[in-house]
Amino acid sequence: MDFGRSKSKFQEVPETGVTFADVAGADQAKLELQEVVDFLKNPDKYTALGAKIPKGCLLVGPPGTGKTLLARAVAGEAGVPFFSCAASEFVELFVGVGASRVRDLFEKAKSKAPCIVFIDEIDAVGRQRGAGLGGGNDEREQTINQLLTEMDGFSGNSGVIVLAATNRPDVLDSALLRPGRFDRQVTVDRPDVAGRVKILQVHSRGKALAKDVDFEKIARRTPGFTGADLQNLMNEAAILAARRDLKEISKDEISDALERIIAGPEKKNAVVSEEKKRLVAYHVGALMPEYDPVAKISIIPRGQAGGLTFFAPSEERLESGLYSRSYLENQMAVALGGRVAEEVIFGADNVTTGASNDFMQVSRVARQMVERFGFSKKIGQVAIGGPGGNPFLGQQMSSQKDYSMATADVVDAEVRELVDKAYARAKEIITTHIDILHKLAQLLIEKETVDGEEFMSLFIDGKAELYVA
Numbered sequence: 001m002d003f004g005r006s007k008s009k010f011q012e013v014p015e016t017g018v019t020f021a022d023v024a025g026a027d028q029a030k031l032e033l034q035e036v037v038d039f040l041k042n043p044d045k046y047t048a049l050g051a052k053i054p055k056g057c058l059l060v061g062p063p064g065t066g067k068t069l070l071a072r073a074v075a076g077e078a079g080v081p082f083f084s085c086a087a088s089e090f091v092e093l094f095v096g097v098g099a100s101r102v103r104d105l106f107e108k109a110k111s112k113a114p115c116i117v118f119i120d121e122i123d124a125v126g127r128q129r130g131a132g133l134g135g136g137n138d139e140r141e142q143t144i145n146q147l148l149t150e151m152d153g154f155s156g157n158s159g160v161i162v163l164a165a166t167n168r169p170d171v172l173d174s175a176l177l178r179p180g181r182f183d184r185q186v187t188v189d190r191p192d193v194a195g196r197v198k199i200l201q202v203h204s205r206g207k208a209l210a211k212d213v214d215f216e217k218i219a220r221r222t223p224g225f226t227g228a229d230l231q232n233l234m235n236e237a238a239i240l241a242a243r244r245d246l247k248e249i250s251k252d253e254i255s256d257a258l259e260r261i262i263a264g265p266e267k268k269n270a271v272v273s274e275e276k277k278r279l280v281a282y283h284v285g286a287l288m289p290e291y292d293p294v295a296k297i298s299i300i301p302r303g304q305a306g307g308l309t310f311f312a313p314s315e316e317r318l319e320s321g322l323y324s325r326s327y328l329e330n331q332m333a334v335a336l337g338g339r340v341a342e343e344v345i346f347g348a349d350n351v352t353t354g355a356s357n358d359f360m361q362v363s364r365v366a367r368q369m370v371e372r373f374g375f376s377k378k379i380g381q382v383a384i385g386g387p388g389g390n391p392f393l394g395q396q397m398s399s400q401k402d403y404s405m406a407t408a409d410v411v412d413a414e415v416r417e418l419v420d421k422a423y424a425r426a427k428e429i430i431t432t433h434i435d436i437l438h439k440l441a442q443l444l445i446e447k448e449t450v451d452g453e454e455f456m457s458l459f460i461d462g463k464a465e466l467y468v469a
């Protein structure tokens with residue numbers, strides 16, 4: 001058995017063939033990385049002035065935003081070889097294997113300098129030491145120590161530049177970030193609308209697209225999508241078109257692929273009784289106060305849901321990540337609208353369990369408003385209840401409470417009051433506009449899906465100041 005022997009786990013690409021032109025959007029990151037290209041191409045310019053060329057640069061951003069692609073493009077632009085590995089692969093069961101893999105990697109890289117070494121998911125080995133469960137992890141520590149030794153060892157001008165990717169710069173060991181190591185950071189964010197249009201263009205090269213495909217519209221419907229998500233979207237659309245025996249990908253395939261990605265595939269063969277259809281139609285169709293515009297309402301079951309409304313959240317809000325008090329109150333009313341509609345239409349005795357997800361969402365929002373956002377008069381402008389994640393990003397909230405039982409009672413009462421208020425509001429709006437709800441439900445039962453434009457046409461002046469739950 002070869003205990004402790006390392007099989008090399010890195011990839012070597014002599015020429016990546018990728019350039020900055022292959023990376024759509026990400027203009028700021030490209031600008032900053034242009035400098036690295038220049039270090040590799042013209043090192044003498046810097047050494048002549050006595051400058052030390054940086055050795056490491058951290059690419060920071062969520063998965064799928066193109067960090068690997070950018071690293072390959074840097075190598076491609078500079079015309080140097082590209083060595084890459086995932087940090088998680090360094091670490092194996094046997095102590096010492098990771099370190100020897102790091103040694104191998106750098107030995108090879110130095111022999112091929114100038115070159116780029118790319119380490120993906122550096123946080124897998126580079127976490128703050130001793131921060132993991134059960135204290136230290138020998139194997140990880142040895143691996144990271146070896147990485148530091150290598151980076152300290154080669155002189156700044158050896159021609160090896162290390163790019164490392166992470167989504168969590170905050171958990172990295174500060175030793176990694178010291179001058180002479182990963183002392184530069186380039187942020188790679190999720191693309192904005194303009195960036196998404198460009199990425200869609202890149203990933204439709206070589207695909208047969210129908211004339212009705214409008215990238216601008218797709219981009220508007222995909223806030224939060226990364227480059228990888230958009231690539232996947234276009235590919236899924238192409239597969240759908242093939243399955244439908246089409247010669248071109250039309251806007252319908254893209255739209256269907258998008259809904260599949262967001263909400264899971266439609267359950268085409270599910271038998272839905274007329275009665276259930278009616279129930280779901282009223283549930284998803286409940287009229288609600290000002291909220292994100294409706295993209296589509298559907299009573300075709302998907303995933304866990306009997307039916308769904310797709311909203312088109314505004315770009316601005318998604319980007320700022322800021323939610324106003326009234327937006328959150330509306331969000332609660334929207335989520336409660338389904339239950340309210342059931343109650344109003346079918347009677348209090350006939351409400352169903354269909355709203356349980358809605359209730360969970362409502363309670364979570366209300367609790368956050370009280371505990372974290374300072375939206376409760378009685379609790380005041382403080383954050384209580386321990387560190388919490390951002391519920392809008394689907395992060396886990398801590399269940400640890402750092403306040404007294406007396407405070408807990410006040411919190412519960414405040415949460416209840418917010419929810420009751422939202423419920424009363426939903427009820428008032430629905431009873432006032434019951435005729436439109438009937439029209440919408442009728443349309444849904446007939447057609448099963450209603451798009452944003454059809455929805456708007458239900459309103460007399462074609463302008464919906466009311467949206468749906």
Ligand code: ADP
Binds near residue numbers: 061065202227
């Ligand atoms: P990361 O390393 O940040 O997780 P990747 O670079 O592996 O992301 O991206 C995965 C794929 O998504 C890429 O190979 C590319 O096809 C696509 N992609 C991501 N960002 C972009 C972009 N800005 N332009 C074009 N394609 C992109």
